[in-house]
Amino acid sequence: MIRLEHVTKTYPKASRPSLDDVSVSIEKGDFVFFIGPSGSGKSTIIKLLLHEIQPNKGRVVVADRDVTALRSWKISAFRRQIGCVFQDFRLLPNRTAYENVAFALEVIGKSQGVARRVVPEVLELVGLGGKEHRYPHELSGGEQQRVAVARAFVNRPLILLADEPTGNLDPDTSIEIMRLLDRINRTGTTVVMVTHDSNIVNQMRRRVVEIESGKIVRDQPRGVYG
Numbered sequence: 001m002i003r004l005e006h007v008t009k010t011y012p013k014a015s016r017p018s019l020d021d022v023s024v025s026i027e028k029g030d031f032v033f034f035i036g037p038s039g040s041g042k043s044t045i046i047k048l049l050l051h052e053i054q055p056n057k058g059r060v061v062v063a064d065r066d067v068t069a070l071r072s073w074k075i076s077a078f079r080r081q082i083g084c085v086f087q088d089f090r091l092l093p094n095r096t097a098y099e100n101v102a103f104a105l106e107v108i109g110k111s112q113g114v115a116r117r118v119v120p121e122v123l124e125l126v127g128l129g130g131k132e133h134r135y136p137h138e139l140s141g142g143e144q145q146r147v148a149v150a151r152a153f154v155n156r157p158l159i160l161l162a163d164e165p166t167g168n169l170d171p172d173t174s175i176e177i178m179r180l181l182d183r184i185n186r187t188g189t190t191v192v193m194v195t196h197d198s199n200i201v202n203q204m205r206r207r208v209v210e211i212e213s214g215k216i217v218r219d220q221p222r223g224v225y226g
């Protein structure tokens with residue numbers, strides 16, 4: 001589902017590569033944690049997968065597509081296959097939970113009729129039934145992240161990328177969000193998550209890929225934080 005082949009990324013003006021000859025392969029339906037110290041290159045991987053940045057060397061393959069060769073007019077269709085969740089939720093503040101999720105359908109041209117059917121279903125799935133009409137500021141951090149997960153999942157993406165999704169949440173709320181990601185993974189969605197949260201990694205016992213100074217130093221099935 002995802003392959004990095006000998007990927008090197010050096011940002012402009014940087015003195016050393018942020019990723020240095022990295023190769024990793026992720027199968028359909030996998031659940032993978034990327035861990036490592038601050039600045040080790042984890043978010044750079046996420047940005048490469050989203051085609052936000054290009055590698056200097058190597059190939060990035062996502063959903064059987066060589067992302068490095070993707071034509072610009074194909075980028076938005078490509079990104080539709082990927083749902084994203086971030087540490088800071090990134091909800092639209094002046095739209096309700098329902099509208100935030102419906103917006104993800106709207107931008108890909110789905111009708112309001114489809115939204116009326118699908119959005120309540122997915123909000124129910126993330127445990128927000130009854131809170132559809134709340135604005136983000138009327139929801140707790142955990143609830144806001146549930147909205148973000150619902151928005152990421154509403155198009156049933158092949159891949160869910162989560163960059164520190166529990167970074168702003170307390171331990172109990174973090175576990176609830178992880179349960180949700182686990183459920184989504186069990187529907188066949190490949191989940192790639194960047195995290196510093198050792199509790200979560202140790203509880204989930206999924207594949208762990210550890211990065212240090214732009215290199216993979218550990219790749220372990222059912223790993224722990226270490």
Ligand SMILES: Nc1ncnc2c1ncn2[C@@H]1O[C@H](COP(=O)(O)OP(=O)(O)OP(=O)(O)O)[C@@H](O)[C@H]1O
Pocket residue numbers: 011012014018036037038039040041042043044045
């Ligand atoms: N746009 C940029 N321009 C120059 N250097 C960058 C840029 N983005 C990231 N870097 C550098 O690349 C390296 C890897 O950064 P990256 O954000 O991938 O790390 P990370 O592992 O996600 O860190 P954190 O856990 O703190 O989020 C760091 O040394 C960082 O300073």
